[in-house]
Amino acid sequence: MNAPTGRLADSLVLPQPYLLFLGDTVEASYAKTAFGLADWAPDRCVGEMAIGGCTVTTGLARLSPADARAAGARSVVIGVANQGGVLADSWVAALIDAMEAGLDVVSGLHVRLASVPALAEAARRTGQRLIDVRTPPAGIPIGNGRKRSGKRLLTVGTDCALGKKYTALALHRAFVQRGIDADFRATGQTGIMIAGGGIPMDAVISDFEAGAAEILSPDAPDAHWDVVEGQGSIFNPAYAAVSLGLLHGSQPDVFVVCHDPARTVILGMESFAMPSVDEVIDLTIRLGSRTNPAIRCGGVSLNTSAYSAEEAEALMAAESERLGLPVADPIRGGAAFDALVDSCLA
Template identity: 70%
Template sequence: MNAMTDRIAGVLVLPQPYVLFLGDTTVPGFAKTAFGLRDWAADKCVGELRLPGATVTTGLEALTAAEAHARGARALVIGVANLGGVIPANWRASLVEALEAGLDLIAGMHMRLADIPELAEAAHRLGRQLIDVRVPPPQIPVGTGRKRSGKRLLTVGTDCALGKKYTALALARAFERRGIDSDFRASGQTGIMIAGGGIAMDAVVSDFEAGAAELLSPDAAPGHWDIIEGQGALTHPAYAAVSLGLLHGSQPDVFVVCHEPGRTEMLGTAGYKLTSVEEIVELTLLLGRRTNPAIRCGGFAFNTSALGEAAATELMARESARLGLPVADPVRGGPAFDVLVDSCLA
């Protein structure tokens, strides 16, 4: 990947490395993007940039914009959200300073960088880029269903926000450790920042959803694996369109079902009960066979963060025996996760 945005090819490519902007944040939960970048793209982060009053830190070195640029940073990433997804007025002088120091700006918030006049003016004057990773590339083609070369793994889920990105990243890292030629393919904003590219699948016009997924994992060498970050759930009453377009266009050979034991209701719905993992396996096989008749389930990734170590291990062993496939928590890792990786590669 080169250090520029290439919107012609249809997939966003971000300038790297980054400096992580934390604003004046005092709530760690608002800095999830910065923490995700520190955890999964540390080699692409030269440091952090905080404003007076900030108490949250990634633990990376605190730098000014000019210092970050001198260390090789090419972009400042807004690594913090706040209620409403806006960019507060008291951050803006620092963001203009970053543009003046030679950095592009990258954000994934609801408010667009280019809609803030002082940033738009400064970027135009300085020839810098304002990159909103939620904005999909133009000229996405309609899908064709043509079979592409190479291998693909897609993470799917019983709901939103329960570990599909984390699981894909952990699998990509495990594949890499085993010397397997692979790429993490990002389909959401934090994933795109980590990968340095991708397509925000939830922001694509529905007629082009499968076409965008086809672009996201192009033809590759026969032994190459794309590990694709899933979105939503096939049974989510709001987001199933995103999930199905991504499934059809990804043509996965293998999928891993992500699940949070104990969650009973779909996020943001009028009381919809969570679908069982078995139902998600069946639906994914049924619908996924349309574009890849050889699709199979590699196993399950459980988010057991609410459980203690012993309870989590016992639950996963029991569920693995019941389901006949590996169950592991990618955050806990360990031998169970190696078994899941073995199953995906089998």
């Protein structure tokens, strides 16, 4: 399945560009996916679509499905969630309209699109696809450990949900701004929609976890960088299997440790202390060197959202001094983030 030039296999790629579906939402926080796409992948979005009652906008042009199709859209992405994760009847009707206009439907919701009878029926009738990005593609191979060409960066974490996706996106954007040929490789549903493809690594069968990571960053030109979105943490008692398979299969040259200094225990596991950044660096090198003996730490991404600008700056400076590595908060950016990018590319 490996493509020879850094291109993902077709089965891992979503139909693009997108029309963003906002439903009838009146709360911007429910439309996080749509905002994430408009922010991180504006070139993949032709516009937005809503139904009666919606008061939220991404700022993109509001288009009918037919106009979106005429503008090149190939799919409508459900950019909104509601409580309970179910699809409202009013949404279903709008999505069927979109399919009749020639658009596939892409969803990151827990509910599988084909489990909604009206959508399944419309898919059969129109020939359009129902794509659940939480479902891994078929045909993932067992890992083979073969060293691939091109460069790879992986974001790793002291825990879940503290900035691994955001850090990978920010580093990828910075690489591209410096003229580097780079791809963001997505491993979770939001990232996959932003990237226009990828593999939901936590949904892959364990035996194929490393193999999935291998096909996610295929052979590429020597100067090309894949920036791979990390998942979980090798110190997380529930999710370390995902993290280690991703580490082995990604065979990163460089990793960046993502950490939230305000967090003291593992999310949802009060009896487990957070590991230190030092421990994560040490163990990631130890485990990652199995498939890439040249692995090194590029620096640390600190989630300082709980701190004032002054506190954050002092914290990052102290950590950088202590570790001898660049430490930055990609949301704050600045010289510290530039130094982190420099270090990754060094």
